[in-house]
Amino acid sequence: MINRKILWLFMLPGIVLYTGLFVYPALSGLFYSFTNWDGVSPSYDFVGISNYKESFDSIIFRKAFLNNIKFMIVVVVIQTIVSLVLALILAKNSKTSVFFRALYFFPAILSSVSVGLIWSFIYDPSIGLINTGLQHAGLEQLAKSWTGDAKIALYSIAFVQIWAHAGQMMIIFIAGLQAIPGELVEAARIDGATRLQVFRKITWPLLAPSAAIVISYTTIQSFKAFDLIFVMTDGGPNYATEILTTYIYHLAFSNYSFGLASAGSMIFLILLGILTFFQFRALRRDGATG
Amino acid sequence: MKWVGRIIMILYGLLIAAPLYFVVVSSFKTSQGFYASPLGWPQPWSLQNFITIFQAQPMLQYFWNSARVTLFTVAIVLFLGSLISYAIVRLGGRLGKFAFAYFVAGLIIPSQVIMLPLYSLVRQLGWSDNLTALIFVSAAGLLPLTVFTLTGFMEMLSKEMMEAGSMDGAGEWKIYWRLVLPLSGPSLSATAAFLFVMVWNDLLIPLLLLNSTEKLTLPLALMQFRGEYVTDYTMLLTGVVITALPMVILFTFLQRFFVTGLTAGSVKG
Numbered sequence: 168m169i170n171r172k173i174l175w176l177f178m179l180p181g182i183v184l185y186t187g188l189f190v191y192p193a194l195s196g197l198f199y200s201f202t203n204w205d206g207v208s209p210s211y212d213f214v215g216i217s218n219y220k221e222s223f224d225s226i227i228f229r230k231a232f233l234n235n236i237k238f239m240i241v242v243v244v245i246q247t248i249v250s251l252v253l254a255l256i257l258a259k260n261s262k263t264s265v266f267f268r269a270l271y272f273f274p275a276i277l278s279s280v281s282v283g284l285i286w287s288f289i290y291d292p293s294i295g296l297i298n299t300g301l302q303h304a305g306l307e308q309l310a311k312s313w314t315g316d317a318k319i320a321l322y323s324i325a326f327v328q329i330w331a332h333a334g335q336m337m338i339i340f341i342a343g344l345q346a347i348p349g350e351l352v353e354a355a356r357i358d359g360a361t362r363l364q365v366f367r368k369i370t371w372p373l374l375a376p377s378a379a380i381v382i383s384y385t386t387i388q389s390f391k392a393f394d395l396i397f398v399m400t401d402g403g404p405n406y407a408t409e410i411l412t413t414y415i416y417h418l419a420f421s422n423y424s425f426g427l428a429s430a431g432s433m434i435f436l437i438l439l440g441i442l443t444f445f446q447f448r449a450l451r452r453d454g455a456t457g
Numbered sequence: 458m459k460w461v462g463r464i465i466m467i468l469y470g471l472l473i474a475a476p477l478y479f480v481v482v483s484s485f486k487t488s489q490g491f492y493a494s495p496l497g498w499p500q501p502w503s504l505q506n507f508i509t510i511f512q513a514q515p516m517l518q519y520f521w522n523s524a525r526v527t528l529f530t531v532a533i534v535l536f537l538g539s540l541i542s543y544a545i546v547r548l549g550g551r552l553g554k555f556a557f558a559y560f561v562a563g564l565i566i567p568s569q570v571i572m573l574p575l576y577s578l579v580r581q582l583g584w585s586d587n588l589t590a591l592i593f594v595s596a597a598g599l600l601p602l603t604v605f606t607l608t609g610f611m612e613m614l615s616k617e618m619m620e621a622g623s624m625d626g627a628g629e630w631k632i633y634w635r636l637v638l639p640l641s642g643p644s645l646s647a648t649a650a651f652l653f654v655m656v657w658n659d660l661l662i663p664l665l666l667l668n669s670t671e672k673l674t675l676p677l678a679l680m681q682f683r684g685e686y687v688t689d690y691t692m693l694l695t696g697v698v699i700t701a702l703p704m705v706i707l708f709t710f711l712q713r714f715f716v717t718g719l720t721a722g723s724v725k726g
Contacts (some may be wrong), residue, residue, distance in 0.1 A: 169550075173629045175542040178556060181537040181600055185560065188597035192574035193566055199574060206577060215518055256462040267466055272472055272716055276704045278658035281697045282675040284683060285480050288690050294495045296479055303496065308506045330472070338716055391567045394660050398680070412569045430504060436570045443565055 199429040206425035218430035228405050228431065231414040234321055235390060238410060241325045242389040246383055249333045251374075254340030268341070271334030279331070283398030286327045290314050290399075314400050317407035324395055324408060331395075332388070336381045343377030344370070376450075383446035390442055411435045484695040491691045503531060506695040516699065518671055519678040524703075526592055526663075526674055527656045533596040535645060538603030543633045545604070546611045563601030568640055568661050571598075576665045584666075591666050595656055603648055611637060611642035627630075650707070650714040657704060669699065675700040 200218055203344040204211035222228050253271060257264040274282060289296045290313035298310040347370060355365050393412040396402065402409035402417060409417075415435065418428035483491055484506055486499040493502075510516055541560065545553045568575075575594065584590035614637060622632040638645070663674045673681065679696050686692040708715050 169547055169623070170629050171548065174548055177540040177544040177633070181541045181560075181604075184537065184593060184597045185563065185600045188575070188578075188594050189563055189566075189571065189600070192571045192578050195578065196571060196574040199577075206573070237553070249469075260605050263466075267470055270470055273477070273708070274473065276654055276658075276708050276715065277701055278660070278676045278679075280658075280660050280679045281700055284679060284693055284697055285476055285529065287683075288480070288483075288694060291477055291690070294492065294690070296476070296496065299495050330476075334473070389656060391569055393569050397660070398683075413568075415569070416572070419576075425573060425577070432570050432573060436566065439567070439570075440565060 185379055194202065194427050196432055200433050202426045202429075204425045204429075205423040206419060207423065211426065214426065218427045219434070221427060222430050222434055225407055227409060228411075231409045231411050234408065235410045238321055238325055238328075238388060238392060239389045241322060242328050243382060243385045245325075246329045246333050246336060246385050246389075247378070249329060249377070250336035250381060251340050253333065253337040254344055256339050257337070258344040268334075271337055274331040275335045277331070278284070279394035280398050282327060282331050286323075286330075287308060287314070287399055290323060300330065314408075315404055317404050320400055320404065320407045324399055325389075327395055327399070328392065332385070339381050339384075340374065340377050343374050347373045358384060379449050383449055387439065387442055387446065390439060392452050411438075474673065475706050478617060480694050480697055483691055484698045486691050488689055488691050506691050507699075510692060510695050510699070514678070514682070515671060516678075519673055520699075522588060522672060523657060523674040526588055526595070527653060529592045530595045530599070530656045531601055531649055531652045533592065534599045534603050535649060537596070538648075539638060539641065539645065540633065541600070541604050541605050542607035542611050543637055545608050546614075546616075547629070554658075557604070560601050560604040562656050563598075564605060568598055572661060572665055579666055583602050586668050586672055587665070588672060591663060593652075594666065595659065599652060599655065603652070606643060606648050607641065610641055614640055646711075646714050650711060653707065654715070 201213055201215060202211040203214045203218075216265065256270075257268050277285075292310070292312040292315060294300055295313070297313065301307060301310045314320045351369055352365055355369055362369070391412060392410060393416070396410060396413055397410050397416070400408045402413045411431065412435070415428045415431045418424045418431060422428075480497075482499060483495075485502050485504070486504050487501075489507060490497075490500055490503075541556070545557050547553075548556065567669050577592065578624065579585055579590060582590075619632050622636050623629070627635070658676060659674075660680075663677050664680075667673055667677060670681070675696075679693075679700060682693055682696045
C-alpha cells in the first residue's frame with residue numbers, strides 16, 4: 168500500500184524551499200528583464216524588449232560573448248586532450264598510478280578563490296614564480312604581465328581553469344578505459360596490430376561515450392565560468408577578460424542597471440540552453456551506439 | 458613509448474605540485490624573507506604568518522561561519538533531497554515523473570543566472586547578511602542535483618522490498634528511515650562529499666548575501682584579505698592554506714568518496 172498523502176508531505180518542505188528560493192527568483196529574473204529597475208529603488212517602468220535590444224547593440228556585451236566563446240574553445244580542446252593523455256598513462260592500476268591520479272585530481276577540492284589567488288601569485292609580474300624563474304634562467308625577455316596584458320590575459324586564465332579541472336576529467340576517461348575488456352586489446356595485439364591501430368580501432372570507439380561526457384561537461388562548465396575571472400582580473404584589463412557572467416555582475420552591481428543585466432542573464436541562459444540541448448543529443452547518440 | 462608516458466606523468470605532476478609547494482612554503486616565510494628570495498627555502502621557517510593572521514583577523518569566526526553554513530546546508534539538502542527522492546520512487550508513474558522533472562529542471566539554470574533576482578529577493582525579505590538565509594538559499598540551489606543523484610540510486614533499489622515493508626505494516630516513514638536510507642549509504646556519502654566541497658568553497662552565493670565582516674565565510678574572507686594584503690603574498694597564501702586544510706584532511710581520509718562524488722556530481726551539474 169502506498170500512502171500518497173504522506174509521500175506528498177515528504178516532498179513538501181523541499182518543494183517550498185526550492186520553489187521559493189530558486190524557481191521564483193528565476194521567473195522574477197525574466198520579469199525584471201522587461202523593466203528599467205535599478206535594483207534598489209521601489210519603483211520601475213516596463214520597457215518592453217528594449218533591454219534585449221540594448222544588450223545586442225552593446226559593444227561590451229559582444230566583446231564578452233566573443234571572450235566566452237574563445238575561453239570555451241581553448242578550455243574544451245586542451246582540457247579534453249590533456250585529460251585523455253593523462254588517463255591513457257594512468258589507466259592501469261598500480262601504486263604509482265593511484266598516487267598520481269590523486270595528485271592530478273587534487274586542485275578540484277580547492278576553492279576557486281584559492282586557485283585564483285594562488286595563480287595571481289604565480290603570474291605576478293614582479294615577484295611571481297614564472298617571471299622570477301625566467302629571470303633566474305636568464306630568459307627575462309620572456310617575462311610577461313600574464314594577466315595584465317590584454318593579448319594574453321584570457322588565455323592565462325584558461326590555463327588555470329585547465330590546471331584546476333583536467334584531473335577530474337581524467338577520472339572519467341579512466342573509468343571508460345577500465346571498462347574496455349583487456350582480452351580485446353590483447354587479441355588485437357597478438358594478431359599483429361600496432362599500438363596506434365589498437366587505439367584507433369578499439370580504444371577510441373569504445374571510449375567515445377566518456378569523451379562525449381567530458382566534452383559536454385567541459386563546454387558548459389567553461390561557458391558559465393565566473394569565479395576565476397572575478398578573482399584574478401575582474402574582467403580587465405580593458406574588458407580583455409570580460410565574459411557574460413562578469414558582464415552581468417558588473418552591470419547589476421557597479422552600474423545598477425538591474426533590468427539590463429537581467430536581460431543579459433536571460434540571453435546567457437538561452438545560450439546555455441542551446442549548449443545543453445546539443446549536450447543531450449550528443450550523449451544520446453553515443454549512448455545508443457556505444 | 459613507455460618512458461614518454463613516464464616523462465609526461467612526472468612533468469604534469471610537477472605542474473600540479475609546484476604551485477602547491479610554493480604556496481605552502483611561502484606561508485612559512487617572513488615577508489622580508491619572501492621578497493628577498495621568492496623561490497628559495499624559508500630562512501628561517503616561521504609560524505609568524507599563522508599567528509598574525511589569527512590575531513589580526515577574526516579567523517576563528519570565519520572558520521566557524523564556514524563550518525556552520527557547510528554542515529547545516531549539507532544536512533538539510535541530504536535530508537530533504539532523500540525524502541523527495543524516496544517519495545518520487547514510491548509514487549512512480551506520472552506524478553513521480555512530474556515531481557522529478559520539476560526538480561531536475563533546475564539543473565539547467567546555474568546560480569549565475571539567478572544571482573540578480575536572488576539578491577533582490579533576499580533584500581526585500583530583509584534576509585541580507587544573515588547566515589541562516591545563506592544556508593537556505595544554498596540548500597535550495599543544491600536540491601536539483603541531489604534529487605537527481607539520489608533518485609537515480611533509489612530507483613535501483615528493489616521496489617518489492619519496499620512493498621514488502623509496507624505489507625508488514627511499516628509506514629512510509631519507517632520504510633524510508635529504516636530501510637531505504639541505510640541501503641543508500643554509498644550514494645549518500647558520495648553526494649555528501651560533493652556537497653561539502655561545493656558549499657565550503659562557494660563564492661557566488663555568499664558574495665551576494667553577506668557583507669559585514671563578522672559574517673564572512675572563508676572564501677569571502679580571502680577576497681577581503683586580497684584587498685588588505687595587496688603586497689603581502691605570504692599572509693594571503695597563509696589564508697589559502699588555512700581555507701584548504703579541512704578539505705585536504707577530508708580528501709586524504711575519504712579519497713574514494715571525493716573522487717567518485719565530485720566527478721559524478723559535477724558531471725551531472
